[in-house]
Each structure stands twice: as structure tokens, then as C-alpha cells.
Amino acid sequence: MEHLLANYYETGAIILFGVGFVTLLAHGNLIKKIIGMNIMDTAVFLFFIAKGYIAGNEAPIIRSVKSASGYVNPVPTALMLTGIVVAVSITAFALALTIRVYEKYGTVDLNEIIKMGGE
């Protein structure tokens, strides 16, 4: 318990990850699935950035000559920028497909779509 509270960023991230994971798997509604996917990705971003944060240090923008120990770790932040771009593009693609599914099947519920069967 103490460990969980001491690392509250990580704890929060993992709880969010679980929420997203279950939403993605358990819900039939495609929009909810996409929301779940986004929560899951965001949880990973939080986890990563929390790992790079060093309490009391500045953002890594160099204004005066200061030793490297004065800044937070910039690598996770940079990585997560890429991660956000990737997540956005996947979300956009998934939403576009959802629109097409709605046009063709008249519903966004995956269970109903599967019940309709193919061909």
C-alpha cells in the first residue's frame, strides 16, 4: 500500500490503463472502444512522463548555463510527443472507419454487426 501511494503517478497510470483496456475489450459500441483505446494510450503517456520527471527540476529549456542535473529528463517527453502523434492518427483512422461502418450497417455496435454476419 505504501508503495502504491508513494508512486501515485504510476499507480494512477496503471489504473487508467486497466480502465482503458477493459473499455476497449468489453464494450460493443465502437465509439466507446475508441475512447477506451485513447484512455489506454494516455495512461502510457502519463507513465512515461512521470518516469522522466524529477521533483524540483526545471523543464529542459536551456536559458542559462546550468548543469544537466537541474533539468528533468527530456527523453520521455520527446518520445511521448511521437506517441501522441501516433495515437491521434490511429484514432482518426478508426473514427473514419466507424463512419463507414455506420453508413454500411446502420449501427456502431460491433456485436450487432457480427450478428448480421457477412455476405
Added chain:
Amino acid sequence: MPIYNSYPLVIILLLFVSAFAIPIFKSIKMARIISISAAGISFALSILTLMGVKADGAYYFRVGHFDAPWGIEFHIGIIEGLMGVLFMTVSLAVLWFSVYSIDHDLSKKKVPIFYTLVNLLVGSLLGIVFSDDLFNCFVFIEISSIASCGIVVVKDKKENIKAALKYLILSSLGSGLVLMGIALVYSLTGHLNMPHIHDVLVSIYPDHSRNMLIAIGLFTVGLGVKSAMFPLHTWLPDAHTYAPASSSALLSALVLKAYVILYIKIIHRVFGMSIVGDLPVLNIVLLLGAVGMIAGSVLAILQKNIKRMVAYSSVAQMGYVFFGIGLGTTMGLAAAIFQIFNHAFTKSALFLSAGSIIEKTGKKNIADLKGVGKEMPFTLAIFTIGGMSLVGIPLLSGFNSKWNFAVAVIEAHRVELLAVVLISSLLNALYYFPVIVNGYFGEESLEGKVYRNTERPIKELVPIFALVLGVIYFGVSGGGLLSLIEAGIPALK
């Protein structure tokens, strides 16, 4: 630094740049010329790379001219070189075949998009294979997810959209898990470069074994979803069945394989056998592989649609690959990599020939395809060779692959697993032979069929013949490839 060292980067850049050059011209002919010439040049470069690596051994290539812990590196050994050649050979053959067949499935406007997506897909898959940086691999994984869903949905049918959405959701689930795995590994080590992670992980292993178990579990499930490890394969049959024939061939021959290669690299390069051997992960992979070998075949027997049957057979064949990885021995790994070759050539030939049969006869169900051997003798001959290879008839690559697995199982002193290999081969025979036998023989079924009535011109079958030639070549002289793979495995660790 020899000049061939930069070829892997050139290949990836060439494929990406050509992918984005295609939409500029808006003409199908230009799209084909650009796409195929880029693939052709990449094919030549991949062969030169392999020859260089064979002569001089594995090397690191600094992509941004920064040294390892800061910059991104490629690691090119014999395995990576072989994979480059394999991927380019299969994609070149599929692109060539698509010239004759893709118009049938797609509207005119979509054809250039198809070529864009294929080049993007192959480039990103090679990125996964070559890169030595975990986060870079993740970015390539996401590019390949989008591109591979794209080549499913490019055929604008109801079923395709459904299949692509299912595929996209499950594969983004997989990449989410992989990213979480990377986050755990990064938080433990502070590195993303595989050998650097490995060094740190080995030094801190016993203290953080639980963290490592969770990370490797996340990688296993995440990449398992993407490469259709048995209980996680549910997206595969839909996506591979409804996609156009050329897309199905690429999806099952290449896309599944790149993630497996990444998984092998994670097991052997990132964690290393000293850690993984201590954890129960490989036994689970072995079990899932074995179950997949049997269950995939049983599910394939139950299918009525010929393409769906071939798709389920992919689940069984990927089971072999995971089975080999799960054995945890060098021979097991070599057998798994050989199986990657065998399956890539065989399954792409099978998908292209099954797709041709569906395209020309308009019949999808196996029951309706009786006597097709008289109408399309050459196409069915290709299907026959592919099917027999997967069953394990000698002189075809599938036999060598199964032989390697048998040797690996015996070497690992787990002889009871030999039964799984044998049963799975028998089950393969149960679903490939009926198609072949009913296609060629039987008075009733041949009645009223006109010889070569719906056959494709021989010219259009040449690319599939090229793939079948690969199947036969690795069947007759599989020893050379196997010893090359075995020579490459030490560099993988």
C-alpha cells in the same frame, strides 16, 4: 565503413519516399512503375546487404550519426539480411501479380492508393526488422498497423470495413500493450537501445524479476495479438479472407512475420536467455504454439470458404513458429526462422492461387470448386504444391521445416512434443487434399468442364511460379538456408 552498410536505411527511405510519390501522379500506370521499381531496387540492395553481412559479419549502423545510447541504431546481422531479402522477394512477386489482378477488386481511384499502402507497409516492416531501438520499433509497428488495415479496407465492401475495424482495434490493443512494455523496460533501465537495455537488465536481474516478468508478458501478448498467436488470432480470418488476394498474401506472408522477428529480438537481444530461461514465459509460448498448431488446423477443416481455410491454416503455421521460439534452444529458433521462410513463400503462393480461382470462377466455397483442376490446371497445380508443402511432402520446403522442428524437439529432449508436429501435419493433409483431389479427379465433377476454360494466361502466373520455385528450392536444398540461419543466430544475441 563499406558502402553496403547504409543500404538498409536506403531501402526503407526509398520505399517511404516512393509511397508518397505515388499519389502525386494520379495515374495507375505511374503508380505501378514507381512502386515496382522501388521494390526492385530495394530487392537488389537487400541482396547486396546480405552478401556483405555474410562476408563481414553483423554490424551496427548509426542512423543519425550519434553513438548508441543517444542515437538510433540499426543492427544488421545475417538474420536481418535474410529477412530483408525474403520480404523484398515476396513483396516484389505480389506487386507483380497485383498488376494483373488488383483491378478486379478495386475501383480505378483506389489502385494508386493500394500501391502507396503496400510500399509504406513493406518499408515499415523492414524498419521493425532492422531497428535496434525499441521505441523506433514501436513507431514502425504503428505505421504498419495503419498500412495493413489500409490494404484490407482499400476494397470498399461492407465486410472489408468490418474486418479492418476489428483488425485495427485489436492491433491497437496490441501496440498499447507493447508500448506499456517499453515503458516498463525504460523505467527499469533508462535505455531504449536493445544491447544497452540488455546490459542493465542482466546487472539488475534478480532484484527486479517481477517487473521483468510483467514487461515480457506485455510484449508476448501485444506482439502475440499482432502475429496471431493462437487464442489471440480472432481478427485474422476476417481480415485475410475479405482482403484482395494480393493484400492477403502480403498480410499473411510478411506482416505476421515482422512482429515475430521483433519478438525474437526482444527475447534474445533485450532480455537474453539468462533472464528469459528463468521465467515461465517460453513454456507458455511453447504451449500456445502447440495448441495453435492443432486448433488452427481443426478450425481450417471446418471452413467452407477456400480463402478462409487458407487463413486459418496461417494460425496453425504461426503456431509452429511460436513452438520453435518456445523450445528456447538454438535449433528451435533456427527451425522457427526457417518456418518463417517456408510459410512466407508457401502461403503467399496459396493466397494468390486461391484468389485467382475465386476471381476467375466466381466461386468461394470449397464444395463448388470440384473439377476446377480441369478449368484452371496450372493455378490449381500451384495450390497443390503449396498445400503439399504445408502438409510436409518431401522435396518441398514444408518437409524441411517440419524435419527441423522434429530435430529441435529431439535435441531439446522433449520427444513427447514430436506427436504435436506429426498430428498437425496429418491435420494439414485433411483440409488441403480434398480441395486438390476434388479439383483434379472424379468423373462427375469433371463433367461439363472445359479444359483451361477460366485459366489465367501463363504470363500472369509467372510471379506465383516464382514463389513456388522458392518453395521447391528450399525443399530440395534447405540445408544451405538452415546453416546460414544457424550462422546468424549468435549475432542476434
